[in-house]
Every structure is written in structure tokens, then in C-alpha cells.
Amino acid sequence: MSQNSNHEAVFRVRDVLALSPGGQPLSARGWVRTKRDSKHLVFFELNDGSCLSNVQVVFENPAPDVAAELARAQTGASVMVRGTLEESPAKGQSVEIHGTGLTVVGQSPAELYPLQKKRHSFEYLREIAHLRPRTNTFGAIARVRNQLSFAIHRFFQERQFLYLHTPIITASDAEGAGEMFRVTTLAPDAPPRNEHGAVDFGKDFFGRPAYLTVSGQLNAEIYACALERVYTFGPTFRAENSNTTRHLAEFWMIEPEVAFCDIDCNMDLAEEFLKYLLLDLLHGCGEDMAFFDSRVQPGLLENLQLVIDRSFQRISYSEAVEALSSSGRSFEYPVSWGVDLQSEHEKFLTEEVYRGPVIVTDYPKEIKAFYMKLNDDGKTVRGMDVLVPRLGEIIGGSEREANLETLEQRITESGLNREDYWWYLDLRRFGSVPHSGFGLGFERLIQYATGMQNIRDVIPFPRAVKSADF
């Protein structure tokens, strides 16, 4: 609550709706969602983004000056309303504001305003991303994003993890986690050349090629190997030419990294983390989540509650392959030990075999990154993927290779240069410890939690291939 210039109490809509009506004078402000009027009676719905619900404002036989203002208060207009809070005599809402005064702050010509008082497709709303937060769905997503962001920090802070800021710009060009965006100040039309005619990055800003980060993991390992528990939560960039409903060029990622923690400890953390976030979301954004359940993904709440209540199924890659090949199901991509699991396989495991989240571990080393700890069998590594129904992989992580010689060999096997990783190898050279971590794509978490189909609709301003508007 604050005060307006007349020293009247100004409430946000969610607070208005929580008050018990008793004719008390108050003010509110926000945007007109819809208006309905008859000769002597005008209703409009006021929304200020504080919650999904609107508050209904009623004007009965308004004075001529107020009536003139009401005429200007079309869909989308910003207004300040003064009135009293009353019990509503009609169905649909328990309280309403009986308006006594109205100021249109900013008009919104109805014949031009792109948001009509009707349902719009997400594709259309994507084209007007500057206005879509004024809709129910995108307002709800903004609140869910906020709730989850804070829950992520709270989860780790309660467990004595340190929030670590890893760099956005990196000069290590061999992280191997996908195509990278180059960062440069060289002139694109006439870059300096060396004696071989190649671009001379020695003249570039950093004196060498630089890129936007694809992961903070290697940096996080540095701090985990000193402070034990750290996490990152920041933007991540991938220049992959992938056009899907679950890829972005710029997305936010959470990456905890923990020393003295093996793969089982890592799985425990991932499972506890996801359950904590979903439970917090159901409690903190109940109204928004009910909206997603009824309008976006029927059965969502029941589905999430099951995830919270039940243990995640934990199977090895070998067991997964066995389950798939003995299922009698024919897949587009045949299953055999050694090949990576495809989307159809992940879907089958989570949606039909186990009907819930599944953590798959111990993958063949050939299909996983060099830094994952090699098992005693010499063939598999301690990677883990958390798979969920509807979405597939939501978390990817591993216990990291802590043995110096083994890691050096894995780097070489992967076709990388040991010299590039001298500092990473130093962590194993001096006071090495078993340590683990994982990466959670924030937008994928939101997709999973809300049931939204397209990842471009769970981030305010999506950046993807051929798409960087707003």
C-alpha cells in the first residue's frame, strides 16, 4: 500500500482482493482489461500485474465528468480509480470497487490496440512481445519466473552454497559444449591479417579469440574445490542452428558444483532441488498454477504433485537400453548399447515405462564429455541425465574426473589440448577431491512447471536463430 497525491490509500490489486469489504475508501491503478457498459452502469476489469485476477470496478450513474473519463478508458488504457471497497452482489467476484472518481493516465485507442479482449495465439503474441505481458498467460509466466528465481537462491542459500559469478566472456575456445558466439572488436569488413593471411586475433580486444560462455561449469569447479559448495545462475549462450520448441540462443542456467560429493550425492541434490522448486511454486503461485492447469496443460497440478511425492527412478544407461530393447516397441532409431538415447527413447522411458522423472547414469564414455569420471569398468562414465515426461532432458550433470592421469588421458582421447586445460588439471594436481555438479536450464524448468509448449514463451525476450526482436 502507498498513497496518492490526495493522501488516499493506494492498493495493488492483489491486496485489494485480500481485503474484507466494508465500504472503505481506496485507490488503485493499472490497466483496463475489458469494459462492459449499459446506460447507467459501467463495469471494467482492472489489472496491475500483481496477480492473475482483475478487480472489478463499477460506476453507477457516473457524473458527467466521470462519464467522459470512462468513455476514454478503453481496453488497454492506464487508469487511476478512486472508490470504496464493497461486497459484490453478483457472481464472479466477492469484492468490487464502487468507483467515485477516475483518471485516465494514458489512453489506448481500441481500433488500434493489438490486444483484443479475446484469446490470442501464442504465435501472434510473440510478434507483439512488448505487449504480451499484459495478457493473463504472460503475466503468470513472469510471476512464475520470479518465484522460481527466488526459490533457486533460497534453496542453495539454505544449504550454505555460495552464489558464484562466472564470466560471460571466455577465451577458452575448447569447452566443447556447442557452437559459440564470438566476441570481438575487430572490424568485420577489414580485420587485421597476419603474414599467412588469417585474421590476426592478437590485435583483437583480448589479444586472442573470445566467446560468450556456453557453461560456467569449469569455472565453478575452481571455486567448489576451495569453498565446497557453489552455484551459478546466469545467462548462457549457444550459437547452435537449432530450431525447436526447447532451444534458445540465450538462456539462463543454474549450475551447482559440490566438492566431496559423488554421483549419488549429485542425484540426491538434483532430485531434492527439483522437488523443492516445484513445491515452492505450487504454494507461492497457486492462482497462476491453477490457470496453467486449466488453460494450458490439463492435469498439470496432479502431475507436478506426483513428481514432488514420489522418488525419481534411477537406472543405469545399460538398464535403460535393456528396458527399451526388451519393450517390444519399434523405434525410429534402433536402440543398442553405445548409441545415445533419442528423444523418442526418453519419452518412452518417462511416459510409459516409469511414468515420472527418471535419472539415467553411467553412459558410455564415447558419448559423454571428457570431464566425467571414468568408472572402474573403463567403459562408462558417471554422467547423469534427469529426464522428465513431456520435455525430456531437464538436467545434465556428472561426477567429475578427479584423477589427474585419467583426466589427462580423457582430454587427449577427446582430441583436445592438455595445455589449454592447465588450470583445470591443476585442480587435480593440488588437493583433488571427488566433486560433482549439474546444469539445469531455467527456461526448461519453467516449461516443465507451467506446461507451456514453446520455450520462446517462457522468457520475456527470446533470442533464437534468425530472431532477436525487442
Added chain:
RNA sequence: UCCCCUGUAGCUCAGCUGGUAGAGCGGGUGGCUGUUAACCACCAAGUCGUUGGUUCGAGUCCAACCGGGGGAGCCA
């Protein structure tokens, strides 16, 4: 990058085997004393994605390009 679908009024779409456009919603005007996907009446609104081709004639058939969507790969 590959495969499939799609582009007609502000939005969502219909338009059969080629004969030069239609609905619902939205918008405007008027009516209505409790509406809430308001209701009733009337009105306005389209170089049918772009370019080229076939044809007497193309929204409709063909080609290329551009945009959008879905799936796959890659991954978070």
C-alpha cells in the same frame, strides 16, 4: 541443417474438381440499471505473403523466394 504443415479482414479460420471473397470474434454507432467470453440491432473493413509462370480467366494449379508452426538432430 533435414522432413512435414502453413501464410485469405485487426485476430482465428472457411473458400469443393480454376469463374475475381465469407464466417466468428474484435472495432465503430445506437440500445439496454448488475455485467463478467455481456446481450440486441446496424455499419465499416481484404493489392488472398512476394515474384514469376500456365490459362480466356488464379485465393484456388506450378516454380522460386520470404515469414510462421510442428517434428528430427544437437543440447540445457
